[in-house]
Amino acid sequence: QVQLVESGGGLVQAGGSLRLSCAASGRAQSRYHMYWLRQAPGKEREFVSGLSWRAGSTTYADSVKGRFTISKDNAKNTVYLQMNNLKPEDTAVYYCAASSTWRAFGGIQYDYWGQGTQVTVSL
Numbered sequence: 001q002v003q004l005v006e007s008g009g010g011l012v013q014a015g016g017s018l019r020l021s022c023a024a025s026g027r028a029q030s031r032y033h034m035y036w037l038r039q040a041p042g043k044e045r046e047f048v049s050g051l052s053w054r055a056g057s058t059t060y061a062d063s064v065k066g067r068f069t070i071s072k073d074n075a076k077n078t079v080y081l082q083m084n085n086l087k088p089e090d091t092a093v094y095y096c097a098a099s100s101t102w103r104a105f106g107g108i109q110y111d112y113w114g115q116g117t118q119v120t121v122s123l
Contacts, residue, residue, distance in 0.1 A: 006115065033099050034051045038095065097114070
């Protein structure tokens with residue numbers, strides 16, 4: 001069992017930055033591939049970014065590429081999503097998820113989910 005706890009969401013003006021954190025705990029949590037997804041009101045949940053634990057590969061949705069950065073601090077068992085140059089269309093609940101399956105752009109069954117953290121970007 002792996003537990004994921006997100007934090008770092010909030011309200012920010014367009015052009016601003018936030019850093020989301022996803023603290024992982026539990027058995028063998030370091031051997032899961034980590035993903036960030038988001039869900040805006042009235043929309044389906046969508047892939048944002050992924051990080052492969054084995055190769056350290058990172059992937060991004062086209063909509064966030066060049067603005068968001070996923071990283072991991074192994075000592076803290078925490079995955080981060082640094083979000084820069086935020087836009088109103090980035091407003092969503094952001095979730096981290098863990099999976100034993102690596103697929104570059106998600107679209108898989110995730111094994112574990114965090115509770116989500118709200119990000120709101122105002123004009």
